[in-house]
Structure formats: structure tokens, C-alpha cells
Amino acid sequence: MEILIDGFASVAALLALVGVLGGVALLLRQPLVVAFLVAGIVGGPAALGLVAHGEELQVFAELGIAILLFLVGLKLDVGIIRQMGVVALLAGLVQVAFTTGAGLILAKLQGWSWATSAYVALALSFSSTIIIVKLLSDRREIDSLHGRLAVGILIIQDVVVILALILLPALDTGEGGEGGLGQIAGQVGLMLVKAFLASGVLAAATKWVIPRLVHQFARSTELLLLASIAWAAGLAASADALGFSKEVGAFVAGLCLASTPFREAIGNRLVPLRDFLLVFFFIELGAGLELDRLVGVLLPALALSLFVLVGKPLVVMAILGALGYHKRTSFYSGITLGQISEFSLILGALGVSLGHLPEEALALLTVVALVTIACSTYGIVNLSWLYTRLAPALGVLERNNPTREFAETDSTPIRVDVVLIGLGRYGGRIGRQLSARGLSVYAVDFDPGEIRSWRQEGRHGRYGDATDPELCSTLPLQQACLVVCSAPELNTNRAMLDALEKTGYAGAFAATAHNHREARELRRLGAELVLEPFTNAADEAAERLSALAVQGTSTP
Secondary structure (H helix, E strand, O other): OOOOOOOHHHHHHHHHHHHHHHHHHHHOOOOHHHHHHHHHHHHOOOOOOOOOOHHHHHHHHHHHHHHHHHHHHHOOOHHHHHHHOHHHHHHHHHHHHHHHHHHHHHHHHOOOOHHHHHHHHHHHOOOOHHHHHHHHHHOOOOOOHHHHHHHHHHHHHHHHHHHHHHHHHHHOOOOOOOOOHHHHHHHHHHHHHHHHHHHHHHHHHHHHOHHHHHHHHOOOHHHHHHHHHHHHHHHHHHHHHOOOOHHHHHHHHHHHHOOOOOHHHHHHHHHHHHHHHHHHHHHHHHHOOOHHHHHHHHHHHHHHHHHHHHHHHHHHHHHHHHOOOOHHHHHHHHHHOOOOOHHHHHHHHHHHHOOOOOHHHHHHHHHHHHHHHHHHHHHHHOHHHHHHHHHHHOHHHOOOOOOHHHOOOOOOOOOOOEEEEOOOHHHHHHHHHHHHOOOOEEEEEOOHHHHHHHHHOOOEEEEOOOOOOOOHHHOOOOOOOEEEEOOOOHHHHHHHHHHHHHHOOOOEEEEEOOOHHHHHHHHHHOOOEEEOHHHHHHHHHHHHHHHHHHHHHHOO
16 A cells, blocks of 8 residues: 555654644734645755655645535535625626736746746635635624625635636646647537536436435434545546546535535534645645745745735725725725635646646745735734725725715714614614614614614614724714714724714713723723623623522522
């Protein structure tokens, strides 16, 4: 039996190296993908030699990619695209087209062939779904308007990736893709016929066979997980045998299970396995970066990285500005998308395996991934700081009257007693209780869906973000006697206090805090009342439980 990896000890040492570098990445507030790539470089033949040859990790790497694409298909949320409507579709497609076109010119100027330049340019147009969703979730911005726009564009990018993965193998004529147009057209036609027949078989299986099998397997959690992995790997291998890529087969396998009631259970259990196996994919990429090859692509990689970090966000900002979004929303969405994707590396690896790309091009994309992921992470974490300093220069990227994000905004009511910032579970309940007591509450939230629901109840409100320094100047503060911020983040409440002071607001301000320490700080800064939902809820629960316990002990 062939040993896939150079000994158990080498694997153990490599995983230990990944652990150490992962800890360093967390200290530097970097995604673990960066640590994995660096581990491949350090542990590869160019340095420690823990991995004798990068291709020895290929089986684990391919299985990790298959699980990744399986989960993409399993969790493909077309509802977000429907919710964003034409905006996500138009912004996503135009962004991919513009970025690919500009990237093609830049890559060609670096001396690459047209075929290589096209691969590289397309890879540059994609952004990292895994990293962006993780960072937005950590910052509680996944439901904000810029978060929804970014995720909507990411979904469009994922669809384009899948189409590319379907079509690119058809361009492989067995001679490095150098066949004539007639031969390529024939290959594409054959692919389409195979895709049509396979789709028919899978559609029938998805309707009549798969649901029954999944219900049977679901009797055992372990069996359901094992069957899902086998299904993903089996369909990936079948797609490869039919001339498609393994990635497409795994993606379709996920789509086939997306309509079952067990998709969340399957997806949640597969995420740790995906993350572990993807370690080997990124390590393999890093291990393939020989030092001389790395030095040779360093300058072109830095030039393309600058384009991804600056040019791609500017393209997104210009598109969203033209569609009627405020410069802040466009800026936040653009900076969020300023890196290349794990799919960019998968696309590059596919190109190398098909003979369409030289190894140097994959090395180039790997370096671009390292640079852009590392830099954009700091950009996403410091969005407010960046916007404050760049806002004066961003006006050229928006319309004179940006109105799209205020489509769910109504006119200011005649009477406003309370301005409520935040309509989450806590803030929404506060607003409805105040309304029930006869107060006129004007609500603001960064989730258009929450504002829509609030207005459907006959109340007044508008879209807005508490971290936007321009928000307070647009609110009906002259009429209000109280402003309530239901967001418990200290920085948000501090920024709101500062903005209210600059507008000359003379009423009371009620803040929300996580704990006593933050509450004391907010009182010191001028908040008349500080709500502590976690502490207050615990105190009330303890009081009610004590009463119940006393009642129980007094019962004979």
C-alpha cells in the first residue's frame, strides 16, 4: 500500500506546526487560512522538509475541497439573492466582469499568456465566503445592509465559480488546451449533453429516491454523516469520470440534499471535518511554493494584490453608488470584498491539473491570497476608522441623492417622543412596550427587514446604523425627549453619545451595557440611564425562582 504522506511522525510534526502558527495568527487577528499557507511553505521542501512532496497530500486536499463544495451546494441560500433582488444579481455580475477585465489587462502587462492571464483575472474577481461570513458574524454585521449586499455578491461569485468549474474541463483538448475552436466547441457540446442527461437522473433521484434514503440514514447520526460524505465523494468521483471536475460533482451532491429537512444537521456536523481537511489543501499549496519560484512571482503578486485591495473595492463602491446606495454602505461592502477567495486557489489548482496554467501562476495566486487575506482582515476589523478618514473623498462614488437604502423609510411623524436605535429582540420589545404606553417611538435599525416589519405594524422608522457618524444629524431629535440605544456594545454607545453632543441634542439618553463596568463608564460619559439586560434578567429570574423555592419548602 502506497504511503500518502511521508510518515506518521512527519504528519504529527506538520500538524504541530499548524497549531503553533494558528496560535500566532489568532494573536495577530488573522484568519487561520494564512497560518495554513505559511505552514505549507515552512513545512515544505523549501524549508523544514516535513512534506517531502506537495502532491502527497493531494488525496486529503481533494477530499477537503469536495466537502467544501458539498457544503456550498447544501447551504446555497438563494433567498438572500431574492431578498436583495436585482441589486445582488447586477452588482455581482458587473463586479465579476469589471474585475476580470481589469485583471486581464494587468496580468497581460506582467508578461503572462492570454490563457494564463484569463485564469488569473477570473481568480482575482472572487472574494472569500468563509472569511467574510466569519468576520461579519463576529462583528454582528451579517444582517446589516452592507453585510447582506456583500453576501449577495458572494453568492453570485460562487455561482460563477461553479460555472467556470463546469466549463473549464471542456476546454482540455489533451494538448494543454491548444485545440482549435471547432474541437473546443465539440467538447463543450458533449459536456452539455452529459450535463443534461446527468441532471435528469439526479433530478429524478432527488425527488423519489434520496429523501427516502436520507430518512432511513437519519435514524443514526453517525450513519447520516458517513452516508453524506460517501455521497459527496461518490458524486465527485463520478463527475470526474464523466469529464467534469470533482468540485462540480461535490457541489451538485450538496444541492441534491439541500431540500431535505436534515441539511442543517448534516452541514453543522461536516464543518469541523471540512476545516480539518482543508488544512491539507492549503498546506499543499504552500508546500508547492519553492523559494526561487516565490521570488520570481513576488513583484507581480504585489502589484495584483494592490489591485485586489484597492481596485476591487473601488469597483464595488462605484457599482453600488451608481445603484443609489450611500457612500458609507458602498465603502463597507467594497472593503469587505477586498481579498481573493479559497475558490480562486481551487480554480488555479484545476488549471494546473488540466495543463492550462503553469505552476508559477498558481504560486502567484497563492502569494496574492496571503497578502490580500491578511491585509483585508485588518481593513474589515477597522471599517469605522477607515471610513471616518476617507469619507470626504468618497462622495464622487455616490449619486447626488442616494435613496435606495431608504426605500423602506417613511416620512417623519408629526410627533416623536422616543428615538430607538436597534430593533433586535431586546430593542424591539422595548419599542413595542413604549408604544403600548402611548409614546410615539421612531425606530432605526441596520436590518431593512426589521424596519419593514416595524412599519407594517403601523409605526414609523428608517434604515440606519448606530456606528454611522452621520446618523444623528438625520434623525428627528428636535422633537424627541429620549434617545434609547439598545445595542450593548460600549463603543457603539460611546459613539452615539459623542454624535448626539455634536448635534446639540438636549434630551435624555439611555444606553445599554453588557456589565457593571461598562455601565459605570457610560454614566461617566453622560448617559442618564444605563440598561443592563443580562444582569436585570438574571436578578429577576433569581427573585422569581427564590419565591418558587420558598413556596415549595412551605408546602407540607
